[in-house]
Amino acid sequence: MNTPFPDRFDELAQLEAEAKGVLSDFPLIINGRETRFTFYDPARLRQDIEAESGNPYIRIGNLVVLPRVSKENILLFVQDLSEADADGKAV
Numbered sequence: 001m002n003t004p005f006p007d008r009f010d011e012l013a014q015l016e017a018e019a020k021g022v023l024s025d026f027p028l029i030i031n032g033r034e035t036r037f038t039f040y041d042p043a044r045l046r047q048d049i050e051a052e053s054g055n056p057y058i059r060i061g062n063l064v065v066l067p068r069v070s071k072e073n074i075l076l077f078v079q080d081l082s083e084a085d086a087d088g089k090a091v
Contacts, residue, residue: 004028004078005071017069020044028074030081037062039069 006027017023021044027036038060040048045065049058066073 004030004075009071014071021069022048023069023074028078030078035062037064039064039066039074041066041069044069 009026017039021041023037023039025036025038027034040060040063042065045058052058064077066077
């Protein structure tokens with residue numbers, strides 16, 4: 001599998017995403033198509049939901065919750081998504 005990551009996702013960007021627990025509007029190439037995702041870890045997602053004062057919800061397109069926002073976990077997600085797409089399952 002070719003790397004699905006943009007060039008700007010260097011080591012510093014990876015460390016920042018993991019430390020913040022969020023990576024927003026992040027483009028990935030999956031099976032030749034670019035799709036944008038927002039990755040959260042559970043703790044940061046909880047904080048952002050609580051910060052939405054007055055709203056009992058948070059709306060984020062293509063939200064993916066990972067145990068840790070890391071390159072390794074994103075690659076696992078991409079691999080699973082690629083396999084589901086190859087099997088004809090909805091992506």
